Amino acid sequence: MSETYDTIVSKRDTRRFSDRPIPPDTLARLVQAARMAGSAKAAQPVRLVLVSDQAQKERLAACGNFTPHIPTCQVAVVFVLVPEAGVVGAPFAIFRGPFDAGRAAQNLMLAAWAEGIASCPASMHHAEQAAEVLGLPEGHVVANVIALGYPADDPDPVLGTRPRLPATDYVHRNRWGE
Template identity: 25%
Template structure:
């Protein structure tokens, strides 16, 4: 195993950071690493907003569900799907690009581009000894987030990333077994085997929580997921995306 793989496999979400800002050099290295990610057809359909203003970070923490680590970290990034620049490109080159920009395909490309860039940023930060935590909670109230960040139409804030010096590190959470997520040549859809694998993973996750909490938690993974999926959340998203002139066709 090399150092890069070791860094990747050591990932864990960090939710308590030292009161120490990242340097400009660190931020630049992280952003350059994000930009080095693969991008579909060189489209680069994303933007990254770094939030340093304390009042804005506090407001984002509130909008994300009162997550204190959104405000208290070394640096906070927001990754956006961004097709606004491509609308401008069409104007500059006098080409009709709106049908393409407003397609589901380009919407997916923008989201994938942003996610690839973000994971590069995460690995870069962790390779520096920093910790990170992805923040999907900014989608709780996207209209307020967009107002706060002054994002135009065709720019959609997707998720945040808190970065900083860890005050504490949890153990890495056990992922699904490799043979459950890796299928060779075709999807393996034997339901009985699928259920057996899930039950085995439930035992692994339960032991993890029991050890981590000194017996206070014994959650099963399928129990967690079913409870989460039973609760409807952010059901406004399709309408919001369409109102922002993305994914219309």
């Protein structure tokens, strides 16, 4: 077993954060981890908006239906897809853009967890409202928002309560059902 493997399999989404700030150099490393994710055809359609302003975190939280954790996090990292990279609205948009954003977001969350920083994604159900709150240019869309922070002393009651499928249901070999 490697430390990398342990970090990956122990990562759980956490919605309860402490007040401890994330040092700027640590945040810079997490951003770098996201930035280094590959993208389809190296189109690099992902940009980040780092939201640490409290009022702005609250405005962002109002754009999702399951987002009470956003105002309590230290930094909400917004993953934005840009149209210039030919992703938003293009035929491959449905596969490429969200996949690229997901890769970058997972890089960021795992790099964070390796340093003891918890995280939880959030969907922006009211996507146009989120774009307006963030002042995104025309055609830019929010893929996801990752709430970051050191875990609170009182643990998140949801933590670890979502079991994974048994491996036998999860994996098929050569053909479906085998």
